[in-house]
Amino acid sequence: xxxxxxxxxxxxxxxxxxxxxxxxxxxxxxxxxxxxxxxxxxxxxxxxxxxxxxxxxxxxxxxxxxxxxxxxxxxxxxxxxxxxxxxxxxxxxxxxxxxxxxxxxxxxxxxxxxxxxxxxxxxxxxxxxxxxxxxxxxxxxxxxxxxxxxxxxxxxxxxxxxxxxxxxxxxxxxxxxxxxxxxxxxxxxxxxxxxxxxxxxxxxxxxxxxxxxxxxxxxxxxxxxxxxxxxxxxxxxxxxxxxxxxxxxxxxxxxxxxxxxxxxxxxxxxxxxxxxxxxxxxxxxxxxxxxxxxxxxxxxxxxxxxxxxxxxxxxxxxxxxxxxxxxxxxxxxxxxxxxxxxxxxxxxxxxxxxxxxxxxxxxxxxxxxxxxxxxxxxxxxxxxxxxxxxxxxxxxxxxxxxxxxxxxxxxxxxxxxxxxxxxxxxxxxxxxxxxxxxxxxxxxx
Amino acid sequence: xxxxxxxxxxxxxxxxxxxxxxxxxxxxxxxxxxxxxxxxxxxxxxxxxxxxxxxxxxxxxxxxxxxxxxxxxxxxxxxxxxxxxxxxxxxxxxxxxxxxxxxxxxxxxxxxxxxxxxxxxxxxxxxxxxxxxxxxxxxxxxxxxxxxxxxxxxxxxxxxxxxxxxxxxxxxxxxxxxxxxxxxxxxxxxxxxxxxxxxxxxxxxxxxxxxxxxxxxxxxxxxxxxxxxxxxxxxxxxxxxxxxxxxxxxxxxxxxxxxxxxxxxxxxxxxxxxxxxxxxxxxxxxxxxxxxxxxxxxxxxxxxxxxxxxxxxxxxxxxxxxxxxxxxxxxxxxxxxxxxxxxxxxxxxxxxxxxxxxxxxxxxxxxxxxxxxxxxxxxxxxxxxxxxxxxxxxxxxxxxxxxxxxxxxxxxxxxxxxxxxxxxxxxxxxxxxxxxxxxxxxxxx
Numbered sequence: 032x033x034x035x036x037x038x039x040x041x042x043x044x045x046x047x048x049x050x051x052x053x054x055x056x057x058x059x060x061x062x063x064x065x066x067x068x069x070x071x072x073x074x075x076x077x078x079x080x081x082x083x084x085x086x087x088x089x090x091x092x093x094x095x096x097x098x099x100x101x102x103x104x105x106x107x108x109x110x111x112x113x114x115x116x117x118x119x120x121x122x123x124x125x126x127x128x129x130x131x132x133x134x135x136x137x138x139x140x141x142x143x144x145x146x147x148x149x150x151x152x153x154x155x156x157x158x159x160x161x162x163x164x165x166x167x168x169x170x171x172x173x174x175x176x177x178x179x180x181x182x183x184x185x186x187x188x189x190x191x192x193x194x195x196x197x198x199x200x201x202x203x204x205x206x207x208x209x210x211x212x213x214x215x216x217x218x219x220x221x222x223x224x225x226x227x228x229x230x231x232x233x234x235x236x237x238x239x240x241x242x243x244x245x246x247x248x249x250x251x252x253x254x255x256x257x258x259x260x261x262x263x264x265x266x267x268x269x270x271x272x273x274x275x276x277x278x279x280x281x282x283x284x285x286x287x288x289x290x291x292x293x294x295x296x297x298x299x300x301x302x303x304x305x306x307x308x309x310x311x312x313x314x315x316x317x318x319x320x321x322x323x324x325x326x327x328x329x330x331x332x333x334x335x336x337x338x339x340x341x342x343x344x345x346x347x348x349x350x351x352x353x354x355x356x357x358x359x360x361x362x363x364x365x366x367x368x369x370x371x372x373x374x375x376x377x378x379x380x381x382x383x384x385x386x387x388x389x390x391x392x393x394x395x396x397x398x399x400x401x402x403x404x405x406x407x408x409x410x411x412x413x414x415x416x417x418x419x420x421x422x423x424x425x426x427x428x429x430x431x432x433x434x435x436x437x438x439x440x441x442x443x444x445x446x447x448x449x450x451x452x453x454x455x456x457x458x459x460x461x462x463x464x465x466x467x468x469x470x471x472x473x474x475x476x
Numbered sequence: 477x478x479x480x481x482x483x484x485x486x487x488x489x490x491x492x493x494x495x496x497x498x499x500x501x502x503x504x505x506x507x508x509x510x511x512x513x514x515x516x517x518x519x520x521x522x523x524x525x526x527x528x529x530x531x532x533x534x535x536x537x538x539x540x541x542x543x544x545x546x547x548x549x550x551x552x553x554x555x556x557x558x559x560x561x562x563x564x565x566x567x568x569x570x571x572x573x574x575x576x577x578x579x580x581x582x583x584x585x586x587x588x589x590x591x592x593x594x595x596x597x598x599x600x601x602x603x604x605x606x607x608x609x610x611x612x613x614x615x616x617x618x619x620x621x622x623x624x625x626x627x628x629x630x631x632x633x634x635x636x637x638x639x640x641x642x643x644x645x646x647x648x649x650x651x652x653x654x655x656x657x658x659x660x661x662x663x664x665x666x667x668x669x670x671x672x673x674x675x676x677x678x679x680x681x682x683x684x685x686x687x688x689x690x691x692x693x694x695x696x697x698x699x700x701x702x703x704x705x706x707x708x709x710x711x712x713x714x715x716x717x718x719x720x721x722x723x724x725x726x727x728x729x730x731x732x733x734x735x736x737x738x739x740x741x742x743x744x745x746x747x748x749x750x751x752x753x754x755x756x757x758x759x760x761x762x763x764x765x766x767x768x769x770x771x772x773x774x775x776x777x778x779x780x781x782x783x784x785x786x787x788x789x790x791x792x793x794x795x796x797x798x799x800x801x802x803x804x805x806x807x808x809x810x811x812x813x814x815x816x817x818x819x820x821x822x823x824x825x826x827x828x829x830x831x832x833x834x835x836x837x838x839x840x841x842x843x844x845x846x847x848x849x850x851x852x853x854x855x856x857x858x859x860x861x862x863x864x865x866x867x868x869x870x871x872x873x874x875x876x877x878x879x880x881x882x883x884x885x886x887x888x889x890x891x892x893x894x895x896x897x898x899x900x901x902x903x904x905x906x907x908x909x910x911x912x913x914x915x916x917x918x919x920x921x
Binding site (some may be wrong): 059090207210212214215217218219220221222223224225226229230231232233234236237238239240241242245267269270272273276282283284290293294296297298299300303304305306307360420455456459460463464465467468469471472474 | 727913
């Protein structure tokens with residue numbers, strides 16, 4: 032076994048040093064894996080991933096297999112692919128899908144611009160699907176486009192929240208031990224029933240763990256195990272770590288994973304996944320304004336109010352919009368100050384459309400206007416309203432959710448505070464729910 | 477053991493007949509349990525329930541113990557109490573809470589009008605809390621207000637979706653076998669680690685089950701088990717069925733439960749629970765109208781559109797409003813036809829406030845007005861708008877979420893269809909999200 036990462040006295044030492052990586056350490060190790068380390072004389076393992084995605088999802092109680100169920104209108108498996116493909120040191124991702132779903136999967140890859148994905152046909156069981164994925168990676172297959180990796184990750188299509196951190200840990204441990212897998216504490220006690228449906232015995236919860244994904248293996252180890260294993264294993268087995276133990280005598284290293292590794296199994300898990308994704312993309316709001324000098328403007332006061340009221344959210348000023356779009360902010364409050372119509376909003380929408388930001392997630396844009404009931408004729412505002420409905424319909428096609436917000440702008444300071452606070456509440460509500468049924472509405476604060 | 481339910485040749489036969497009850501069978505058996513059967517000569521067991529609720533919720537990653545986390549602003553434990561107290565044949569519910577949370581728990585019981593609940597102080601572990609609950613039910617305790625049940629249900633405060641069906645099954649099986657508990661298939665393979673953190677062996681998934689709640693016991697069995705069990709059991713044990721086996725040699729009957737029995741453990745489970753609850757209370761919409769004769773009115777066409785567009789929802793006409801409120805419909809669309817202001821809505825709001833319907837769940841009221849842009853001056857409509865904001869603030873205090881909806885009413889038939897369809901979409905969105913940040917808004921279709 033080669034020495035990896037560099038500076039370690041041996042594989043065991045290497046493993047010990049890499050356990051529990053965080054932050055800067057993680058970045059450094061990831062760059063080693065991505066090849067930067069190779070120049071320093073070490074050998075980063077070539078890593079590929081196999082995703083069995085041939086399941087029928089009968090536990091979900093819905094006709095669509097769970098990996099294809101939509102979350103914010105995008106299939107679950109696309110989130111999992113996104114989680115894997117953003118890890119620079121994973122070179123190839125092989126997805127095993129049924130012949131029936133092959134075309135749908137190709138469309139998903141194209142529509143959401145996934146890169147480095149190869150498709151193989153799944154088998155009738157999970158193990159057979161994984162085996163098909165491994166065969167595609169093995170060099171001994173004819174017409175193989177893929178190159179054999181040193182380490183292969185096996186993950187589930189229905190675990191979209193896997194982080195680079197745990198992927199790095201299982202790969203590092205697999206390189207050292209031959210096999211590694213993520214585990215979690217048991218939530219329920221596990222029991223063994225007798226044949227008559229009564230309790231035979233219960234297992235001590237503290238001495239057992241749930242085996243989760245991702246897992247990683249030296250490719251030769253797991254491929255050998257699959258080549259040797261029995262039809263019974265392929266039909267009824269559920270655990271890759273078990274195959275490595277039984278057929279290659281490799282005792283897998285177990286890695287404590289985070290709660291995020293859970294598997295989307297039931298309908299309630301889809302609800303949970305949607306809420307988590309909505310929460311994650313609602314952490315940052317960018318406030319765009321066409322007035323830069325006039326710091327006294329009420330638009331700035333709205334920005335201040337957002338900062339005060341939404342203290343779990345990062346409120347950014349939209350001075351360098353291109354940069355903020357690059358940083359993947361999915362929420363924009365566009366304050367129209369100098370113009371009474373939607374000129375500023377239109378500029379922002381054009382920029383967003385060009386950026387492709389909304390390919391993966393719906394982007395919320397809230398176009399804010401200030402309204403002094405006593406001095407502005409309402410008829411004119413209503414024309415704006417009709418205009419925003421048309422805009423909203425148009426940009427919805429590109430996954431942008433546009434809402435209008437009229438903030439009442441009274442002379443009385445206390446009333447103004449109240450309007451701004453309600454404006455912040457409405458903005459928070461729209462961003463949190465991301466409800467496409469309410470696009471084009473003009474809300475009043 | 478007595479023969480229960482009646483007509484069975486013996487306890488085993490009785491158990492066999494009761495397994496797999498559904499619908500009418502369930503209603504019949506429940507009425508037996510509630511005592512109606514006693515007149516026919518059988519003996520329904522006296523049933524109580526114990527809920528350990530002393531946990532700290534450290535797995536949730538939030539400071540509030542999970543049983544007190546709010547879902548739609550109501551603590552999780554209140555949903556669980558509601559699920560148990562609607563079962564007529566459960567006589568007493570004993571909840572074990574920490575001294576610290578005793579006052580909060582009393583407030584919850586008062587505010588949500590829970591009946592038949594007794595509080596005891598929890599112990600430092602789950603088993604000690606359950607034991608304290610059992611002691612309160614045992615007749616040998618001084619000053620005991622409660623009577624000793626024949627069968628005791630043990631349930632978790634954080635499993636709010638328990639159905640009468642499974643409660644009846646575990647109670648019936650407990651009466652026959654002495655102990656019974658709900659089980660579920662394992663979602664993940666269970667493994668046993670070695671001391672060095674590597675895989676020792678994995679368990680065959682098909683031969684094991686997750687032990688869930690509810691469980692039920694003959695009171696004398698489980699009380700005896702707790703009285704005899706060791707301090708080690710009380711400190712580190714997790715499984716009541718295990719205690720009944722170890723100390724009373726009772727092999728619990730295992731009952732396959734539904735996925736609904738899952739335990740709210742992580743933050744994602746709170747998200748899932750909220751979505752499930754929102755979905756459950758959004759299954760019915762009542763359309764209230766002040767015109768009864770004029771079937772041609774556009775209000776009726778909106779009702780038709782709701783029926784066509786929201787085909788998973790039951791759309792009811794509000795002819796017998798008192799009855800519909802009694803049947804626990806939580807969504808109202810109030811069409812103001814004869815009056816241009818909110819007279820009809822105001823009547824509905826008064827009725828809802830008197831009914832106490834909104835004590836347990838937020839009730840959505842959408843006040844609909846029709847608007848012909850070409851003939852009605854908008855200023856007058858705006859005054860209505862201001863009015864609804866004040867109404868909404870006022871009724872929010874009583875957990876009623878009021879929104880306004882202006883439906884554009886053009887002469888052109890196709891455009892009218894489009895308006896009505898968009899109205900239905902907006903109504904669906906408001907009911908689904910139940911977002912209090914948007915109350916008092918006047919949406920336009």
